Amino acid sequence: MGILEKIAEIEREIGRTQKNKATEYHLGLLKAKLAKYRLQLLEPSGKSGQKGEGFDVMRSGDARVAMIGFPSVGKSTLLNKLTKTHSVASAYEFTTLTCIPGKIDYHGAQIQLLDLPGIIEGASQGKGRGRQVVAVARTADLVLMVLDATKAKNQRELLERELEAVGIRVNKRRPNVYFKVKTGGGLSINATCKLTKINEKMVYHILHDYRIFNAEVLIREDITVDEFIDVVLGNRKYINCLYCYNKIDSISMEELDAIAREPNTVVVSCEMDLNLEYLVDKMWEHLNLTRVYTKKRGEYPDFDGGLIMRAGATIEHVCHAVHRTLRDNFRYALVWGTSAKHNPQRVGLAHVVQNEDVVQIVKKK
Numbered sequence: 001m002g003i004l005e006k007i008a009e010i011e012r013e014i015g016r017t018q019k020n021k022a023t024e025y026h027l028g029l030l031k032a033k034l035a036k037y038r039l040q041l042l043e044p045s046g047k048s049g050q051k052g053e054g055f056d057v058m059r060s061g062d063a064r065v066a067m068i069g070f071p072s073v074g075k076s077t078l079l080n081k082l083t084k085t086h087s088v089a090s091a092y093e094f095t096t097l098t099c100i101p102g103k104i105d106y107h108g109a110q111i112q113l114l115d116l117p118g119i120i121e122g123a124s125q126g127k128g129r130g131r132q133v134v135a136v137a138r139t140a141d142l143v144l145m146v147l148d149a150t151k152a153k154n155q156r157e158l159l160e161r162e163l164e165a166v167g168i169r170v171n172k173r174r175p176n177v178y179f180k181v182k183t184g185g186g187l188s189i190n191a192t193c194k195l196t197k198i199n200e201k202m203v204y205h206i207l208h209d210y211r212i213f214n215a216e217v218l219i220r221e222d223i224t225v226d227e228f229i230d231v232v233l234g235n236r237k238y239i240n241c242l243y244c245y246n247k248i249d250s251i252s253m254e255e256l257d258a259i260a261r262e263p264n265t266v267v268v269s270c271e272m273d274l275n276l277e278y279l280v281d282k283m284w285e286h287l288n289l290t291r292v293y294t295k296k297r298g299e300y301p302d303f304d305g306g307l308i309m310r311a312g313a314t315i316e317h318v319c320h321a322v323h324r325t326l327r328d329n330f331r332y333a334l335v336w337g338t339s340a341k342h343n344p345q346r347v348g349l350a351h352v353v354q355n356e357d358v359v360q361i362v363k364k365k
């Protein structure tokens with residue numbers, strides 16, 4: 001039996017099985033099996049030409065945003081509106097067949113925006129160019145899910161399911177579980193809180209199913225079976241996602257009002273140039289980047305320049321971004337801004353900077 005058939009069979013069985021206390025355990029095991037087969041689907045099948053030409057676009061700029069959506073929702077039109085790149089747009093589905101990068105300048109930061117082919121249901125199992133498209137999504141710092149405001153309401157769930165199937169978790173954080181595989185000593189399973197959705201026996205069996213017989217597990221929050229499997233597989237990507245409904249020029253005010261209230265959602269019309277600037281603001285917000293200005297002693301900070309850092313960046317990261325030898329000559333730093341207790345605060349390498357901080361690095365004599 002092929003993997004696809006095995007997957008279909010397990011999915012059928014899950015569908016057949018009623019969800020209740022008595023079947024919970026059995027369902028947990030089925031889900032573990034399903035995840036295992038899906039993982040195999042993702043692995044390259046030996047033939048090296050499989051990767052798909054036109055999809056390995058070089059990363060550039062400070063962050064990468066990938067547009068994911070069904071055909072003809074307006075992804076290419078949006079790329080044309082937001083960047084100087086041109087990507088063919090037309091009323092036919094599957095107009096775009098490769099990955100086309102564009103660049104957005106946002107107050108001195110550069111965001112790489114990727115136009116991609118439309119995906120269809122079953123994309124994660126290799127339908128269309130789905131597999132290449134979702135593989136690109138895995139490399140993004142933010143997924144921009146482009147949706148057609150005039151189409152059915154379940155687009156969002158369908159797309160999310162395709163991303164889930166390749167190990168992408170959108171707008172979720174990594175489950176708070178310590179998990180370490182060991183070479184001996186058996187299984188040690190502990191929890192620091194009450195578990196209502198999973199129990200020790202289930203954890204034990206899932207680990208056995210993955211042929212893990214020695215490991216330390218410390219569960220620190222009330223996780224589900226799926227979340228535990230994510231931890232065990234370890235290759236999940238947790239990516240922020242912003243939902244962008246396009247073509248709002250073609251729906252009623254009532255419909256618009258309902259969509260606009262959904263979380264993490266921006267409504268736009270490429271055709272009427274509606275809300276596009278706001279969309280870029282929201283993209284920046286969801287990328288969760290931090291801008292830090294550096295200054296020299298006795299001089300004003302350079303508010304035009306500014307370093308773009310990941311959230312959680314420290315003074316050490318700032319040093320690396322300025323010059324590769326700076327960290328070795330580092331004595332202390334002075335920080336002005338929201339991360340400082342008083343202005344300026346004298347800090348060490350481990351100090352976490354915040355958006356719009358000003359940093360002066362003082363070197364060893």
Ligand SMILES: Nc1nc2c(ncn2[C@@H]2O[C@H](COP(=O)(O)OP(=O)(O)OP(=O)(O)O)[C@@H](O)[C@H]2O)c(=O)[nH]1
Nearest residue numbers: 072073074075076077089090094095096118270271
């Ligand atoms: N009414 C309306 N139509 C739009 C809007 N934006 C794009 N379109 C139209 O939607 C159609 C599809 O646009 P594309 O940009 O090619 O869509 P796509 O998502 O890139 O499509 P594929 O590459 O085939 O997946 C075109 O006919 C566009 O003119 C909009 O804001 N309103």
Ligand SMILES: [K+]
Nearest residue numbers: 072090092095
């Ligand atoms: K199209």
Ligand SMILES: [Mg+2]
Nearest residue numbers: 075076095096
């Ligand atoms: Mg297109």
